Structure formats: structure tokens, C-alpha cells
Amino acid sequence: MGGQNESMSDSFAERLLAWFGERKRDLPWRKNKNPYHVWVSEIMLQQTRVETVIPYFERFIARFPTIHDLAEAPEADVLKMWEGLGYYSRARNLQAAVREVQASYGGVVPSDAVQIATLKGVGPYTAGAILSIAYDVPEPAVDGNVLRVMTRYKLLYDDIAKAKTRVRIENILRPLIPLQAPGDFTQALMELGSLVCVPKNPKCDICPVAADCEAKLAGVQSELPVKTKAKQPRAEFRAVAFVQRMIGGERKFLLRRRPEQGLLAGLWECPHIEHDDTQTDIPLLSEHCAAEYGIPMQRSERMPDFEHVFSHIHWHLRVYRFHVDDEFHGNDAKHVGVDGLPEHVRWVSVRELGDYTLPLVFSKIIRQGVSV
């Protein structure tokens, strides 16, 4: 026993694994090493907390138990299961990648580093995570936790926001991976970062590797890791139209589908237009709806404002409720699809909301709108 270059009685990996064996959390994706389950969990966990992912993972696997089920499912169903989780391209990429696995690898997640890295949505971290956790291939998986743990353990002042820092940590890690348990090593490192080597006030008193942690020895564990801070999200001011009317005795509201590319791609939302930070042009919003959807709108009233912050955009939303006369039956010749509307526009009732995937902020706006 004993590490190659450790003066401690037990190596870094041995102490880490012993701690992991005692303290690891009981998580849904740890019930087995099903590569598909590991894969789904790793995609969901990108930039997303464990507690947030748990219910999504359970529902997703219940709805799509196998790669085959996910590959065959309508994309709208997949997006619906992702609703509220964010970074929706993850869901689209996952389904595209699963279809690729069906087509090119006979439905078996590849255990080859080069092959798995070509799959959509699978980057350096996820490739290493799937390979090590599902197949016990000794590849490092460097996420935010591992970056923090290792910069502290090795006293590295490298900026963890930079890509080359990840590469450096991967190279430090590779010779440390125990060949008998690469998967546990990967998870133990992340678990340590998540539970012990936390960003603020790290719990060095209960850390299994504190004795030879260079940052701890130098007393600078709170100064690491170094990370350049992100820019402020830019402000955007938007006027939102909550348009409602009665159809067949049922209250409906207007939804439109966002473009296939960009922010919240392919999700449904209330129509809205951008305006400057000082004034909201209600007539312009009304005209927009009239011009785009051929819907003449009558009365309007102000609803409560909403704020929504993305990583890079801060939305200030002013919401107006519009009413469409019961007498109106939109059938403008230039429009096609349901109710004489364009294909990307629908009258939807609360009952039918389950068929549409909406960004959370618009779910809130609609809840507010229909409650009055």
C-alpha cells in the first residue's frame, strides 16, 4: 500500500476513497452504473445543483427509461421534462446524441474516449465522468468542485475561469487515479468539493486530506481558488402582452413559439417587444400583435412587473393584459394553422398548458394573468 510519492501512510486517493465510502450521499444516479443513467445525470448536473436535479432525474428516467425510449420520443416531450431546469440546449443535444448512439453504436454508450467525446453536449468533463463512473476508465473529470479542491490541495493560483487551468488539473490528476476505482475517485473528488471543500468557509477540520493540503498548510485556503468574476448581465426592457379571449366558453391566452436558435430556443412564451428603459409603448405592443397575428385588441390594463435574470441578460418585464372581443374570428388569408394563426402561435387554455414548454418567468406571468 501507499502512494507513489506520498509521505503519508495512505495516499491521497486512499484517504479520499475511505472518506467517500463513509460519507457519500445516497443519490438516484448512484443506484447502479447504467451508462445511460450516468449520462443523463451528468448532463443535468452541468451548472446545476444536486438538489435541483434529483426530482428532474427521477421524472426523466421514469418517462424515458432507456436510450431507445429517449431516442424515439418527440422532442417536445423531452423539452417538457426539462422545463424549469434551464440550458435547454442540453436536452436537445442529449436527444441528438442518444439518437447517434442508436445509429452508430448499436444503442450502447461508447466506452472509448474519442468516440464519446464526439457526442453532442459531451465535453471534457462529461466524457471523463461517464468513462470513469460508468466504465471505470481512468480518465479525470474536472468540474467546478474538482477545480476548487485541487487548486487548494496543490496551492495553485491559476485562474479557474480559464480553460487551460482545467487541462493542468487533468494532468495533475491522471497519475493519481487509482486503477481499481476510477469511478469512485471521480465521485469522491466532487463529493469532497460539494460537502467539505466548499467555496466559503471550507470545513478543513473534517477534511480527509487536510493534513497535506498545501493551501491549508499555508493558511490560505479561503483565498483559493482564484477566479475572474463574471460581467454584469445587460439590462433589457420588454413589454409583454398577456392576450386573452374566450373560445368555446373556455378562457384562452396567446402563446408564441421562440426561434429554434438562441435564448430559450423553441420554448413558448407570451408575445413581447423590446422598449427603452424609460417608456413603454403600449400602442406599439398592440400594433405588434395586430400585425404579427392579425389580432385586433381592445382594452388593456397593467399587470404587475416581473424581473428575470439570466446569466447574461436582466429582463425588466412590464406586463399588459389585452382582451380580444368574442366576436372576432381571426381568419386572415395570409395566416395558416390552428385558428387561422401562424404555426408558431396558439390560443392555449390552462388545461392545455401541459402540452407546451415555457420558461419559468412566463409560467409565472400566466399564473398571475389567469388568477384575476
Next chain:
DNA sequence: AATACGGGGAG
């Protein structure tokens, strides 16, 4: 090497 891409939880 930067930026786009969601949403939430902790302090």
C-alpha cells in the same frame, strides 16, 4: 480567449 446559454440556493 471570450461569450451565449437558465435558474436557483446559500450566505
Next chain:
DNA sequence: CTCCCAGTATT
């Protein structure tokens, strides 16, 4: 408020 989270794709 700020930070940052089991990151990846695109530019």
C-alpha cells in the same frame, strides 16, 4: 445583493 453551481458550443 454576490457567488457559483458535477459545463458545452460557438465565435
